[in-house]
Amino acid sequence: MTQSAAQQGNGPLPRQIPYIIANEACERFSFYGMRNILTPFLISTLLLFIPLADRPSEAKHVFHTFVIGVYFFPLLGGWLADRFFGKYNTVFWFSLIYCAGHACLAVFEKNLEGFYLGLALIAFGSGGIKPLVASFVGDQFDQTNKNRAKVVFDAFYWSINFGSFFASLLMPIFLRDYGGAVAFGIPGILMFVATFVLWLGRKKYVHVPPAAPNPNSFMNVAKTALLSTAPGKSRVGLHFAVIGVIGALGSLAMTPKWGFVIAACTALVLLLAFGGIGTSMQLERARGKHSDEGVDGVRAVLRIFIVFALVTPFWSLFDQKASTWIVQANDMTHPTYELLGWSFSFVPAQMQALNPLLVMLLIPFNNLALLPILRAIGIEPTALRRMGAGIFFSALSWVVIGTIQVVMDGGTPVSMAWQILPYALLTFGEVLVSATGLEFAYSQAPSSMKGAIMSLWYLAVTVGNLWVLILNSSVKNEAVSAYIASTGFSVMAFQMYFFAAFAGLAAAIFAWYATRYRMVDNYRPEPDPNLCYGTTTAPQTSTPKPA
Structure with a gap:
């Protein structure tokens, strides 16, 4: 090379x-x-x-x-x-x-x-x-x-x-x-x-x-952002996240009518959507603490x-x-096709x-x-x-x-x-x-x-x-x-x-x-000597990386 x-x-x-x-x-x-x-x-x-x-x-x-x-x-x-x-x-x-x-x-x-x-x-x-x-x-x-x-x-x-x-x-x-x-x-x-x-x-x-x-990590930063206060500002982001939790609980309560799969997946969507919106609204509050x-x-x-x-x-x-x-x-x-004297049709x-x-x-x-x-x-x-x-x-x-x-x-x-x-x-x-x-x-x-x-x-x-x-x-x-x-x-x-x-x-x-x-x-910046090549032993620890 x-x-x-x-x-x-x-x-x-x-x-x-x-x-x-x-x-x-x-x-x-x-x-x-x-x-x-x-x-x-x-x-x-x-x-x-x-x-x-x-x-x-x-x-x-x-x-x-x-x-x-x-x-x-x-x-x-x-x-x-x-x-x-x-x-x-x-x-x-x-x-x-x-x-x-x-x-x-x-x-x-x-x-x-x-x-x-x-x-x-x-x-x-x-x-x-x-x-x-x-x-x-x-x-x-x-x-x-x-x-x-x-x-x-x-x-x-x-x-x-x-x-x-x-x-x-x-x-x-x-x-x-x-x-x-x-x-x-x-x-x-x-x-x-x-x-x-x-x-x-x-x-x-x-x-x-x-x-x-x-x-x-993502969860630690998101948690800090949602729970932190800022002088003179409300916690609108936290309110959005709480709405997501309430909506998720309401979705799970509908399990008898909707079935578990629809209720559980809808609950997950609500948590991700409202939690993500809430986190983005207050994310800067985590700066300095992370x-x-x-x-x-x-x-x-x-x-x-x-x-x-x-x-x-x-x-x-x-x-x-x-x-x-x-x-x-x-x-x-389902039409029948001919190929080299062989008749076939598709399932x-x-x-x-x-x-x-x-x-x-x-x-x-x-x-x-x-x-x-x-x-x-x-x-x-x-x-x-x-x-x-x-x-x-x-x-x-x-x-x-x-x-x-x-x-x-x-x-x-x-x-x-x-x-x-x-x-x-x-x-x-x-x-x-x-x-x-x-x-x-x-x-x-x-x-x-x-x-x-x-x-x-x-x-x-x-x-x-x-x-x-x-x-x-x-x-x-x-x-x-x-x-x-x-x-x-x-x-x-x-x-x-x-x-x-x-x-x-x-x-x-x-x-x-x-x-x-x-x-x-x-992508990784360059070949890293700390990575494992050709081994399947227990995973190594590494320096914490920002999420």
Whole structure:
């Protein structure tokens, strides 16, 4: 490596990266292999005790509840890694729990309680490692090779979709032809392989040790800001935080009516929203009692929260391709195709294979063609601009899918092939939002909170699926159903247009906020001799870092 290349951030690619990429490809095969057949399996096999007309709605509820769990537990995984065990150890042990969950799905394919236990273990295990693998990738870079990080993050995301493509294409066939035990067992085997590959590279990784207890941590600074007084000033920020607590308690009190998942997630949203607003209003009161770096770090995190909140409508739309879009595809015509004398037709769940296939095509297209063209004509495709455009394209995809539903509701048979267009639009939006979001979340996170910030990035997915559960429950209300009927749309078409409008509004607000967001660079400054290389022993302590 030449000195000039290192100074410019173009140093060599870390040799341990292939282990992480291979681990991610196998793990994503296992996750999407079971996730993408979950809705059809529930409808066709596990929920037979429910009336046929109610099965799609119940299957959607189970599916999105599972996804909420998957993206809630990153809070736990990020905290454990940041404070106690480090990223590698946390990922390895949660992966073993993940494997146990897959085993339960295969063994208890016809036992409701056992199957739901498997889903819970997968949500716990998958969620626990989810925020850490991407940030573990980032830990392998420093200022000498940071420009390679974007290529690796794209390769990381490409590997996710490589595994997802084959899982989406094959698992619906295995489910149809061999049943749930085989269809859920194969992803379990791939998860074991993923864990083994991660273990093989253990002596090559850069291990950033967890931060020691930090008096300038996010929670300590926020607590000081909220509780501090200032001469001649009221504590409006504290009042906002208290409103959030009261609202959260009120939400939990609605558990019998709303269900625990909706009530608990809504309570969490209220605590984060009002607590964050209150902290930002009084944050300067913590200056002097905490380091300037700590206070500025909290301000940076609060600004990141806003970006994450505005991304939640995207996840509402994206995750329904594995539920609402499959339900729609079940009611479409399934044409037969001829290839080299072989006739075949697609199972509805196989349409999801379009998503990872298009991702693998769009990532190199964007990097080699679209983004250079935009730069050539004077438009810099910054991370926030890409993410805002991605939310807009996701909204457009739901305008198309809703229009298809209106045509179907009118009695016109529609081929499943018509879903290709909305899949293409949604996938283009995904590449702009999700792949970019991984890079954005890592680069903007203060050094001692990278695991936690990545957890909050994934928490945005939980909130996105919360919106789906809320709307799905709302349409069961008689007043809401009557209003939808008065519009002339079916319930499904109305929901599709509603989510399109929801994401469109979020895209507009995101574009406005992006013009006011100041980007920072939080990659490690240079190779650090205090970091652990090639060891999996107990985590070291380190000098407290500002949060």
